[in-house]
Amino acid sequence: MQITVTVNGVERSGDVEPRTLLVHFLRDELGLTGTNIGCDTSSCGACTIHVEGQSAKSCTMLAAQADGLSVTTIEGLADGDTLHPMQRCFQENHGLQCGYCTPGMVMAAVSLLDENPNPSETDVRIGLEGNLCRCTGYHNIVKSVLACAAESTGASK
Amino acid sequence: MRRRINWGVEVIPASFEYLRADSVDVAIAALTEHGDEAKLLAGGHSLLPLMKLRLAAPSVLVDVGRLDDLRYINDAGDHIAIGALTRHRDLEISTLLASAAPLLSHAAGHVGDPQVRHRGTLGGSLAHADPASDLPAVILAMGGTLVATGPNGSREIAASEFFTGFLESALAPDELLTEIRIPKLDAQGWSFQKFNRRAQDWAIVGVATVRANGSTGVALVNMGSTPLLATAVMDAVKSGATAADAAALANEGTEAQSDINASSEYREHLARVLVRRSLEESGLA
Numbered sequence: 001m002q003i004t005v006t007v008n009g010v011e012r013s014g015d016v017e018p019r020t021l022l023v024h025f026l027r028d029e030l031g032l033t034g035t036n037i038g039c040d041t042s043s044c045g046a047c048t049i050h051v052e053g054q055s056a057k058s059c060t061m062l063a064a065q066a067d068g069l070s071v072t073t074i075e076g077l078a079d080g081d082t083l084h085p086m087q088r089c090f091q092e093n094h095g096l097q098c099g100y101c102t103p104g105m106v107m108a109a110v111s112l113l114d115e116n117p118n119p120s121e122t123d124v125r126i127g128l129e130g131n132l133c134r135c136t137g138y139h140n141i142v143k144s145v146l147a148c149a150a151e152s153t154g155a156s157k
Numbered sequence: 158m159r160r161r162i163n164w165g166v167e168v169i170p171a172s173f174e175y176l177r178a179d180s181v182d183v184a185i186a187a188l189t190e191h192g193d194e195a196k197l198l199a200g201g202h203s204l205l206p207l208m209k210l211r212l213a214a215p216s217v218l219v220d221v222g223r224l225d226d227l228r229y230i231n232d233a234g235d236h237i238a239i240g241a242l243t244r245h246r247d248l249e250i251s252t253l254l255a256s257a258a259p260l261l262s263h264a265a266g267h268v269g270d271p272q273v274r275h276r277g278t279l280g281g282s283l284a285h286a287d288p289a290s291d292l293p294a295v296i297l298a299m300g301g302t303l304v305a306t307g308p309n310g311s312r313e314i315a316a317s318e319f320f321t322g323f324l325e326s327a328l329a330p331d332e333l334l335t336e337i338r339i340p341k342l343d344a345q346g347w348s349f350q351k352f353n354r355r356a357q358d359w360a361i362v363g364v365a366t367v368r369a370n371g372s373t374g375v376a377l378v379n380m381g382s383t384p385l386l387a388t389a390v391m392d393a394v395k396s397g398a399t400a401a402d403a404a405a406l407a408n409e410g411t412e413a414q415s416d417i418n419a420s421s422e423y424r425e426h427l428a429r430v431l432v433r434r435s436l437e438e439s440g441l442a
Contacts, residue, residue, distance in 0.1 A: 001175060018175030018218065021209075040168040042206050043357070045272065054246070054275040059168075060205050061276070064175050065198075065222060111271065129356035130270025 003067035007032070008076030016063045023047045025063035026073060034074040034103050038132070045131030048104035048111075049073050055111035057130070074103035077110070086110050086148050095144030097135035105131050109145045118153050121146060170208035177220040181306055181333060184221050188331045189308055191217045197333060198222060199242060199281035202273050203290075227280070227335055230254060236302075239337045241280025245269075245292075248279060258339050260347040260367050264295045267349065270357040280334045283319070286326040286383065289359040291351065293320060293384040296337060298365040298376035304336035311335065320383035342369035346440030350431040351378070354418065361419045362427040366435040368394075375435065380411040380428055387411075390432055400441045404433035 004013045007030060014029045026032045026049070035058055038046030042060040049058045050072040077084035083091065086106050096102045105128065112119065112127040119127060124145045125138070133141060178184035188195055196215035198204060199222055207213040221227075227240035230251045237257050239248070248254055248265035255262050268274055268282070268291050282292045283303065293316075296303075301316040305328055319327050328334060350364040363378030364387075373394040375387040389409035393402060413424035 017172065019170045019172055019208075021169060024169070040209065042202065042273070045270070048272055051275070055272045056276050057272045060202055062175070062198075062201070062205070064177070065201065065220065067177075108272065111275075115271075126356075127271060130272045 001064060003063055005063070005066045005068070006070040008072055014063070018062065018064055020063045021059055022049075022061040022063045022066050022071075023058035025066075026058060026071075032073050032075050036100055036103055038100065038104070043132065044101070044104075045108060045128075046101050046104040048107040048131065050107060050111060053111075053114070055108045055130075072107075074107060077106065084110070085151060086113070086145070089148035089151070090141075090144045093140050093144040093147055095137070095141045097133075097137040101131060101133045101135075105133065105141055109141075109148070112145065113149055113152070117149060119146070119149055124149075168209045170205070171211055171214040173208075173215055174217045175220065176217060177223060179223065181224065181227070181335060184219055184224070184333050185306065185308055185331060187217070187219045188333065191219075192330050195219055195330075197281075197284070199278040199284075200244065200276040201281075202269065202277040203281060203285040203287065221333065222278075232257070233338070236341055237339045239279060239339065241278065241283075241334045241336060243279050245274035245277050245279070245282075246271075249274060257341055258299065259344070260299065260349060260365060261292075261295055261339065263347075264291050264349045264351075264365060267291060267351055273357075279337055283337065284326055284328060284334045286320050286322075286324050287359075288320075288323065288382060288384050289379040290384070291349075291360065291363060291365075291378060294363060294376035294378045295349065295365040296339070297384055297386055298367050298374035299339050299342065300374055301340070302338040303334055304338065305329070305332040306335040307332040313338075317386060323382040342367060344369040346438070348435040348438035350435045350438075352427055352431060358418075362413075362424050362431055364428070364431040364435040366432075366439045368439045368441065373436075373439075373441070375432060377407070377411065377428060377432075380408075380413050380424060382412065382414075385411060387432060390436075394436065394441060400433050400436035403436060403441075404429050407432040 036046040038044035047058040195217040198220045227242040229240040231238045245265045347367040351360045360378045377385045389406035407428040408425045413421040
């Protein structure tokens with residue numbers, strides 16, 4: 001079947017089997033391999049992207065379900081060479097170890113701050129419960145998100 | 158020769174025909190045509206994981222996820238009317254529910270994780286009829302009514318009649334769950350207890366309680382093949398029992414399973430403890 005998805009602001013079309021998962025469409029058809037596949041069972045969040053601005057696990061959506069919708073992947077966050085503030089905060093706070101969970105963590109964290117711009121540490125920990133870090137590097141991930149929140153709420157004051 | 162491993166291959170669904178319904182009528186027509194071979198797809202967060210594991214393999218998938226006219230939360234006088242395609246996140250942040258049915262909005266905020274709540278729907282969760290899911294028990298405790306629409310119009314089904322077996326509901330193969338009605342309760346107290354070992358897991362045992370208009374609704378998550386009303390507890394509370402005495406009856410009529418997370422005995426223990434906490438949190442002495 002023919003689908004058209006707006007990916008990172010650009011309309012992308014493809015011919016997919018109905019059973020094609022969104023993450024496979026992004027990675028294998030569009031070559032956007034920043035979105036990782038971790039567990040394949042909706043648990044780990046490595047494949048987190050935004051669908052219509054909200055975080056979603058792209059291993060648990062059919063590409064067909066995204067037909068006509070707007071999707072953002074990790075590749076769509078930076079503005080050219082300028083990192084998205086959340087990416088920069090992960091870098092500055094060493095919010096990654098092996099880096100495998102990082103694209104999903106960053107996408108989940110951006111969605112989290114959209115919904116709650118001024119979260120407590122507990123809010124961040126609970127808000128990221130859909131994302132697993134097998135290095136168990138949660139401390140610096142939470143620190144990164146809190147730093148980004150402090151930066152943006154400070155800037156808007 | 159090296160063995161080639163393609164991790165993606167084992168965890169994609171079996172082939173199916175995909176139909177996107179742009180109206181309730183189209184969805185029902187597709188169900189009527191394809192019968193048992195067809196499954197409805199809403200948010201997909203119960204069905205797609207089963208299909209990826211090949212535990213479900215419908216030959217036709219009817220996508221109702223775009224039926225935005227079934228995505229609403231309305232004050233309908235004596236009840237709150239919720240469209241079946243309303244997502245968990247919509248329930249979680251609804252100001253109407255926060256005042257009129259706080260148990261539901263609170264519990265919706267504990268389903269899965271944020272990504273699941275952005276896509277998963279109330280109707281999908283109820284129609285899937287998983288005894289381990291949170292919201293079926295909540296709707297049971299609140300005495301909700303479900304509206305099913307089929308080729309011959311709509312009918313109401315009491316939540317207490319809806320869950321008929323493990324992953325089985327009273328919906329006919331050609332019916333679509335369209336609306337969920339929650340009586341407007343002047344709640345004196347409510348509580349949602351969810352016990353799990355890891356973030357984002359299903360409840361090992363959960364309890365939903367609402368006390369209103371002189372009666373108490375208590376429903377159990379994961380204590381049998383369906384979500385269950387704890388009728389013995391409810392009757393005891395009605396007769397004036399304390400929270401502790403009523404909670405001792407939490408396992409009457411249950412048939413808890415043993416699995417990797419818990420033995421049935423442990424589940425029964427948890428049910429007693431959580432029912433007591435739930436009654437106390439909802440204001441019963």
